[in-house]
Amino acid sequence: MTITIRDVAQAAGVSTATVSRALRGLPNVDEATRDKVKRVALSMDYVISPSASRLASGRTGSIGVITPRVAGWYFSTVLSGIETVLQQSTMDLLLLSVGDEATGTPDDPVAPRLNRRVDGVITIALAPEDAQLQSVLSLGLPTSLIGVAIDGVSSVSIDDVAAAKAATTHLIKLGHRRIAVITGAPPGALFTAPHARFRGFMEAMQQADLAVDPTLQVRGYFTIAGGEKAMTELLTQRDRPTAVFAMSDEMAFGAMRAVRSHGLQPGREISIAGIDGHDMSELLDLTTVAQPVQDLGRIAAKSLLSQIRSTDRPAPAQVQAPTHLIVRGSSAPPPN
Amino acid sequence: MTITIRDVAQAAGVSTATVSRALRGLPNVDEATRDKVKRVALSMDYVISPSASRLASGRTGSIGVITPRVAGWYFSTVLSGIETVLQQSTMDLLLLSVGDEATGTPDDPVAPRLNRRVDGVITIALAPEDAQLQSVLSLGLPTSLIGVAIDGVSSVSIDDVAAAKAATTHLIKLGHRRIAVITGAPPGALFTAPHARFRGFMEAMQQADLAVDPTLQVRGYFTIAGGEKAMTELLTQRDRPTAVFAMSDEMAFGAMRAVRSHGLQPGREISIAGIDGHDMSELLDLTTVAQPVQDLGRIAAKSLLSQIRSTDRPAPAQVQAPTHLIVRGSSAPPPN
DNA sequence: ATGAAAGCGCTAACAG
DNA sequence: CTGTTAGCGCTTTCAT
Numbered sequence: 001m002t003i004t005i006r007d008v009a010q011a012a013g014v015s016t017a018t019v020s021r022a023l024r025g026l027p028n029v030d031e032a033t034r035d036k037v038k039r040v041a042l043s044m045d046y047v048i049s050p051s052a053s054r055l056a057s058g059r060t061g062s063i064g065v066i067t068p069r070v071a072g073w074y075f076s077t078v079l080s081g082i083e084t085v086l087q088q089s090t091m092d093l094l095l096l097s098v099g100d101e102a103t104g105t106p107d108d109p110v111a112p113r114l115n116r117r118v119d120g121v122i123t124i125a126l127a128p129e130d131a132q133l134q135s136v137l138s139l140g141l142p143t144s145l146i147g148v149a150i151d152g153v154s155s156v157s158i159d160d161v162a163a164a165k166a167a168t169t170h171l172i173k174l175g176h177r178r179i180a181v182i183t184g185a186p187p188g189a190l191f192t193a194p195h196a197r198f199r200g201f202m203e204a205m206q207q208a209d210l211a212v213d214p215t216l217q218v219r220g221y222f223t224i225a226g227g228e229k230a231m232t233e234l235l236t237q238r239d240r241p242t243a244v245f246a247m248s249d250e251m252a253f254g255a256m257r258a259v260r261s262h263g264l265q266p267g268r269e270i271s272i273a274g275i276d277g278h279d280m281s282e283l284l285d286l287t288t289v290a291q292p293v294q295d296l297g298r299i300a301a302k303s304l305l306s307q308i309r310s311t312d313r314p315a316p317a318q319v320q321a322p323t324h325l326i327v328r329g330s331s332a333p334p335p336n
Numbered sequence: 337m338t339i340t341i342r343d344v345a346q347a348a349g350v351s352t353a354t355v356s357r358a359l360r361g362l363p364n365v366d367e368a369t370r371d372k373v374k375r376v377a378l379s380m381d382y383v384i385s386p387s388a389s390r391l392a393s394g395r396t397g398s399i400g401v402i403t404p405r406v407a408g409w410y411f412s413t414v415l416s417g418i419e420t421v422l423q424q425s426t427m428d429l430l431l432l433s434v435g436d437e438a439t440g441t442p443d444d445p446v447a448p449r450l451n452r453r454v455d456g457v458i459t460i461a462l463a464p465e466d467a468q469l470q471s472v473l474s475l476g477l478p479t480s481l482i483g484v485a486i487d488g489v490s491s492v493s494i495d496d497v498a499a500a501k502a503a504t505t506h507l508i509k510l511g512h513r514r515i516a517v518i519t520g521a522p523p524g525a526l527f528t529a530p531h532a533r534f535r536g537f538m539e540a541m542q543q544a545d546l547a548v549d550p551t552l553q554v555r556g557y558f559t560i561a562g563g564e565k566a567m568t569e570l571l572t573q574r575d576r577p578t579a580v581f582a583m584s585d586e587m588a589f590g591a592m593r594a595v596r597s598h599g600l601q602p603g604r605e606i607s608i609a610g611i612d613g614h615d616m617s618e619l620l621d622l623t624t625v626a627q628p629v630q631d632l633g634r635i636a637a638k639s640l641l642s643q644i645r646s647t648d649r650p651a652p653a654q655v656q657a658p659t660h661l662i663v664r665g666s667s668a669p670p671p672n
Numbered sequence: 673a674t675g676a677a678a679g680c681g682c683t684a685a686c687a688g
Numbered sequence: 689c690t691g692t693t694a695g696c697g698c699t700t701t702c703a704t
Contacts, residue, residue: 002452004681015691020683028689047451051390052681055696060387062430070419071630076412083406083433092453094398095429097419115383116338117428224619257619280616283560283593294407340697351675356699364673388697391680 003046012040023048062092063304064118066110066136068125070097073250073278074293078124078146081297089305094118098132111135120304122146122297127191142307144300148192154307154316156299160193163289163323164200167273168245170287170325172208175333176243176271179205180216182230182255184247197247197275216241220251227254235262242334243271249278249288256284256330271331275323285329292321339382348376359384398428399640400454402446402472404461406433409586409614410629414460414482417633425641430454434468447471456640458482458633463527478643480636484528490643490652492635496529499625499659500536503609504581506623506661508544511669512579512607515541516552518566518591520583533583533611552577556587563590571598578670579607585614585624592620592666607667611659621665628657 009016014033021029022037040046054060065082069075079095086093094117099107110132114121120142126133128150137143137153145155171179181201185194205212218233220226227246234241235258246252252274256266266272267285274281277290299319307314345352350369357365358373376382390396401418405411415431422429430453435443446468450457456478462469464486473479473489481491507515517537521530541548554569556562563582570577571594582588588610592602602608603621610617613626635655643650 002681005683006681016682017684017692018690021690024683030689033689047448049391049681050453051387051396052696053683054387055385055391055698056681056683058683058696069416071413071416076415077407079412079431080405080407083431087433092449093431095415095419095431097423112383113428117386224615253616253619279560280589283589338697341699342697352698353676353700354674357674360699366673369673385697388680389699391682392697392699394680394699 002049003044004049005046008037008041008044008046011044012037060117060119061090062094062118063120063122063301063308064094064096064114066096066098066114066121066123066126066132068098070095073280074248074276075124077293078297081294081299082122082301083297084294085298085301085305091119091305098126098130107132109135111139114139114141120144120308122300122304125191125193142304142313144304144307146296146300149318152316154300154303154318156296156303156319156321158291158296158321158323160196161200161203163275163291164197164245164247165204166200166323166325167275167287167289168201168204169208170327171243171245171271171273171331172204172210174243174271174331176241177210177334178213178216178239178241178243179210180213180218180234180241180244182218182220182227182234182244182246182251184220184222184251194247201245220246220248220254222248222251224250224254224257227251228258229254231255231258232262235259235264241270243331244273246272246274249274249276249281249286252286252288252330253278253280253284256286266330267332269335271334273331277326281326282328287326287328287331289323289325291323296321338385339380341382341384344373344377344380344382347380348373396453396455397426398430398454399456399458399637399644400430400432400450402432402434402450402457402459402462402468404434406431409616410612411460413629414633417630417635418458418637419633421634421637421641427455427641434462434466443468445471447475450475450477456480456644458636458640461527461529478640478649480640480643482632482636485654488652490636490639490654492632492639492655492657494627494632494657494659496532497536497539499611499627500533500581500583501540502536502659502661503611503623503625504537504540505544506663507579507581507607507609507667508540508546510579510607510667512577513546513670514549514552514575514577514579515546516549516554516570516577516580518554518556518563518570518580518582518587520556520558520587530583537581556582556584556590558584558587560586560590560593563587564594565590567591567594568598571595571600577606579609579667582608582610585610585612585617585622588622588624588666589614589616589620592622602666603668605671607670609667613662617662618664623662623664623667625659625661627659632657 005016005019009019019037022034067075122144125147147157149155149157218230220230259266259270274288281288341352341355345355358370403411458480461483485491485493554566556566588608595602595606610624617624
């Protein structure tokens, strides 16, 4: 019922080997023959059997994307970047998620789900220390990391230290001196970004000889609700900050809401700056350090494809994508 | 180098057939034998070769998800629902996108990319008339549709007419009489929701004996920017509406922004209601008719799995998920 | 309950 | 440039 390469070969009056070569665009096929084979295949609605091809060739023709979450602005935007690139290639995109500490999802190992089914892997925002990442790396497949960098592995990320520093410095230059930070990571979390961003925050403060008040450091867990709660905490303190650096836009959104529900206005009584360049940041008039999130995905995908294609293992490319400060209404000089 | 079923068979002192049966949990295997095989396989780090298994069995063990977009709140949330279900099964999730009229992405046919590589398909928000959907359906694979319903095919959707009617009726009950609608679809678009939602809007208006002013119908293209532009258009008219029903929350967000930049306030001079229950709607205090987006994905995935598993083709299930009005600050009685 | 053997549909040397 | 011939690693009758 299903038509095979043999049927095509027969109909075209050639061998299956020739059909295989012709259809895959391999050299050493007479153009006339190739044309004919193609025509016949098309007319018969022939579709190559991926499983057979994979079994025979050893290549799977698909790449795995591993992400802690598929919903969420950052993740879905990265994913869309990856997808646009893969769509153009002939590679299939296999989507896998690993348990998320934040959501407390059960965390069964991904490596087995990857093992003989992909030619390469892209991971999104998995920390270097993450056991899952480790097991994926130990598969020895071509790999592209997004959001973090590890020696010897290709990666695309931003300079988190610089981004945080830019946001903080911006607030400082506006004249703020009591600056709070809403950090992302839950205790013991494995993601790198929060640490680096904290360092950037500290560097900016120290360079300006500003005191860093431990009571002005609260956790926002990278969520809107978390940011709101964190900000509420900050606002109920005796000695309020005049500005807040949130490690992500979504936390900043929550913070803005908290500010408003206290009868204050972001950019007036309290300045707020985030990191991301979230779709909604413009709408909400949030000052932020934008990162090219979709590009992160695109770049990683391209890098992975070239790794897979080249025979010799090329030197891992560690790309650092640019970020830029976007000043909006949520940040302004401190009152009076 | 890679270890095969034969190695395991040998090590366990049984035939490859028995290993296959034991590992797959098939009946007619002595429990002792099964245990031993499992143990040996585990100790050898044996991983079944999917391609070989697929070739031999004819099942692909993967399901395809087709979406017009992967970024965007609705799509990524649906996708995450699908993913959670598939993660629990042994099915691989193959992500494919089809060209989006809105984004004008080139639209190469998906059917070939699906043909012998998936056991079933889930489509997100593809219109019944969409050529891509048609070609997918003609593949004859088990299929679950999300966001639309077609006779004879399993689907999960909401009652778009009722949802739109609920939002509109809410505005009417508040006392509004000049009510505008921000529609979604670009001219000639194929998606069903905008049509149904428009019908719901009309029904509500007619039941209240309210005139429907054609100048109060503008297109927002389902985007924030589109909604903002649409609202601006409405506000620059001589006879402004006192309330606006936006067919999606993102358009409503844009509309709220436009309202504000005209020095007005949503829920004061102008009431706004949307549809979606978008993550940000609470933050922005938007009245909306919420739909269980993640559940849509979950339900579709479960339905598809059961279709694939059952031998006889079961009657297609057309699930309609519930929606509910959430009243927030963006809607209130008209001024004086 | 288990084994033997025949493919599944293609690719990849190897000849020619 | 093209054909022959082995497999790739598993599943699945069919026997036993």
